[in-house]
Amino acid sequence: xxxxxxxxxxxxxxxxxxxxxxxxxxxxxxxxxxxxxxxxxxxxxxxxxxxxxxxxxxxxxxxxxxxxxxxxxxxxxxxxxxxxxxxxxxxxxxxxxxxxxxxxxxxxxxxxxxxxxxxxxxxxxxxxxxxxxxxxxxxxxxxxxxxxxxxxxxxxxxxxxxxxxxxxxxxxxxxxxxxxxxxxxxxxxxxxxxxxxxxxxxxxxxxxxxxxxxxxxxxxxxxxxxxxxxxxxxxxxxxxxxxxxxxxxxxxxxxxxxxxxxxxxxxxxxxxxxxxxxxxxxxxxxxxxxxxxxxxxxxxxxxxxxxxxxxxxxxxxxxxxxxxxxxxxxxxxxxxxxxxxxxxxxxxxxxxxxxxxxxxxxxxxxxxxx
Numbered sequence: 434x435x436x437x438x439x440x441x442x443x444x445x446x447x448x449x450x451x452x453x454x455x456x457x458x459x460x461x462x463x464x465x466x467x468x469x470x471x472x473x474x475x476x477x478x479x480x481x482x483x484x485x486x487x488x489x490x491x492x493x494x495x496x497x498x499x500x501x502x503x504x505x506x507x508x509x510x511x512x513x514x515x516x517x518x519x520x521x522x523x524x525x526x527x528x529x530x531x532x533x534x535x536x537x538x539x540x541x542x543x544x545x546x547x548x549x550x551x552x553x554x555x556x557x558x559x560x561x562x563x564x565x566x567x568x569x570x571x572x573x574x575x576x577x578x579x580x581x582x583x584x585x586x587x588x589x590x591x592x593x594x595x596x597x598x599x600x601x602x603x604x605x606x607x608x609x610x611x612x613x614x615x616x617x618x619x620x621x622x623x624x625x626x627x628x629x630x631x632x633x634x635x636x637x638x639x640x641x642x643x644x645x646x647x648x649x650x651x652x653x654x655x656x657x658x659x660x661x662x663x664x665x666x667x668x669x670x671x672x673x674x675x676x677x678x679x680x681x682x683x684x685x686x687x688x689x690x691x692x693x694x695x696x697x698x699x700x701x702x703x704x705x706x707x708x709x710x711x712x713x714x715x716x717x718x719x720x721x722x723x724x725x726x727x728x729x730x731x732x733x734x735x736x737x738x739x740x741x742x743x744x745x746x747x748x749x750x751x752x753x754x755x756x757x758x759x760x761x762x763x764x765x766x767x768x769x770x771x772x773x774x775x776x777x778x779x780x781x782x783x784x785x786x787x788x789x790x791x792x793x794x795x796x797x798x799x800x801x802x803x
Contacts, residue, residue: 482532482551482552482553483527483533483538483541483549483550483551483552484525484526484527484528484533484549484550484551484552484555484556485525485526485527485533485537485538485541485547485548485549485550486523486524486525486526486547486548486550486736486737486740487523487524487541487544487546487547487548487740488523488524488546488740488741488743488744488747489521489522489523489524489740489744490522490744490748491519491520491521491522491721491744491745491748491750492519492520492522492689492692493517493518493519494518494520494697494700494701494703494704494707495513495514495516495517495518495704495707495708495715496517498688498689499688501688502688503687503688503689503704504686504687504688504701504704504705505685505686505687505688506683506684506685506686506705506708506709507683507684507686508682508683508684509682509683509709510709511708511709512707512708512709512710512711512712512713513713514707514708514713514714514715515713515715515716515717516713516714516715516716516717516718516719516720516790517715517718517719517720517721517750518700518703518704518707518715518720518721518722518786519700519719519720519721519722519745519748519750520696520697520700520701520721520722520723521700521721521722521723521741521744521745522692522741522744523736523740523741523744524740527552528552528555528556528560528565529556529560529561529562529565530562530565531562532552546739546740546743547740548737548739548740566693568693569693569694570693572693572694572695573692573693573694573695573697575695576694576695576696576697576698576701576725576726577687577698577701578677578679579677579698579726579727579728580697580698580699580701580702580705580726581679581681581683581685581701581702581705582594582677582679582681582728583698583702583726583728583729583730583779584702584705584709584779585681585682585683586728586729586779587702587706587730587779587780587783588706588709588710590681590682590683591682592679592681592682593626593679593680594626594627594677594678594679594680595616595617595626595677595678595680596616596617596625596626596627596628596631596675596676596677596678597614597615597616597675597676597677597678598611598612598613598614598615598616598617598647598674598675599673599674599675599676600613600673600674601613601672601673601674602672602673602674605661605671605672605673606642606658606659606660606661606670606671606672607645607658607671607672607673608672610645610656610657610658611645611647611656611658611671611673612649614649615647615648615649616647616648616649617631617645617646617647617675618646618647618648618653619645619646620634620635620638620644620646621634621637621638621643621644622644627677627728627729628675628677628728629729631675632668635660635668635669635670635671636668636669638660638669639660639662639669640660640662642657642658642659642660643657643658643660643671644656644657644658645657645658645671658671658672660672677728679728683709685705687701695725695735696724696725696735696736696737697723698724698725698726699722699723699724699725699732699754699756699776699779699782700721700722700723700724700754701726702726702730702779702782703722703754703779703782703783703786706779706783707786713790714783714786714790715786715790716789716790716791717790718751718752718786718789718790719748719749719750719751719752720750720751720752720753720754720786720789721741721744721745721748721750721752721753721754722745722753722754722755722776722782723735723738723741723754723755723756724754724755724756724759724776724782725756726779730778730779730780731777731778732757732776732777732778732779732781732782733756734756734758734759735756735759738755738759738762738763739762739763739766741753742755742763742766742767742768742771742773743768745768745771746768746769746770746771750771751770751771751772751789752771752772752773752774752785752789752794753767753771753772753773753774754773754774754775754776754782754785754786755773755774755775755776755800756775756776756777757775757776757777757798758777759800760775760800763775763800764800767800772794772799773799773800774788774789774797774798774799775797775798775799775800784797785797
């Protein structure tokens with residue numbers, strides 16, 4: 434007697450096919466899940482060659498940090514302010530301090546309040562974390578000194594400046610004539626006490642070269658230096674790196690740690706002017722801002738201004754002072770409730786603060802109008 438049970442293929446083939454189809458259907462989502470898991474792990478583990486900038490904290494230059502006056506002035510009467518003059522900062526993730534992962538980079542691209550920047554646009558190859566920290570600390574120190582100089586100049590408080598040779602450009606015109614540590618005294622017989630004066634005297638000398646008198650080892654000596662002309666600006670150069678050293682009529686101490694770079698210079702200068710001026714220039718207004726500063730009071734552009742606008746708005750600021758040369762980056766990125774005023778000098782910044790106190794900034798130049 435023959436029945437289908439005697440032929441194993443007659444019953445086992447349909448059952449096996451069903452199991453195979455079921456296993457195949459189950460394996461597809463499993464493979465997708467496994468692939469997603471691998472990508473997620475790779476995104477977390479694999480570094481991305483980008484730097485992420487995000488809004489950092491703000492600090493009131495006429496207020497306190499950890500119960501210490503942020504800008505402490507001795508040697509002259511100081512006056513309290515009823516307002517706030519906040520410097521703004523940017524958190525930087527990635528770079529020599531440790532690369533961000535791919536997922537963080539993607540999330541940064543998706544967040545309009547953050548900026549994702551190729552690492553090599555900010556840091557040269559092989560730059561170490563220590564080099565970045567040292568550079569930021571040096572830039573902060575220079576900006577603080579220049580902010581005091583700018584404030585003293587605005588307030589007509591005299592001070593002296595000594596230009597000291599920090600380094601000589603190898604193969605440059607000053608090699609063999611000047612050396613690190615030399616203090617510049619005069620150029621072609623005219624005393625030089627500022628970088629602006631030095632540039633003027635060198636441009637006047639031009640291709641004829643300059644007799645440069647320096648103070649060295651307790652005495653003075655004069656060396657003739659043939660100058661070189663910078664092709665882009667057409668200005669004449671000595672071929673040295675100079676560091677200005679100031680002697681101010683007041684002592685200014687900055688109580689701010691873990692913040693580096695030069696971008697707080699303008700707000701430091703505003704804080705000094707506010708503290709040394711009777712009354713409250715800012716009234717009771719909350720004003721934030723950013724910008725480098727030179728000793729002559731020129732305000733320069735900075736990086737990360739869109740993130741600083743966000744940080745200012747988050748801190749409750751009503752007004753924001755932006756460097757004029759950053760306006761192209763500001764337009765279209767001003768948070769609601771924040772009024773931006775563009776400035777190019779410390780004098781313009783002080784005027785903007787006074788207008789903000791009076792509620793009349795509508796008459797001032799604004800990046801929004803560009």
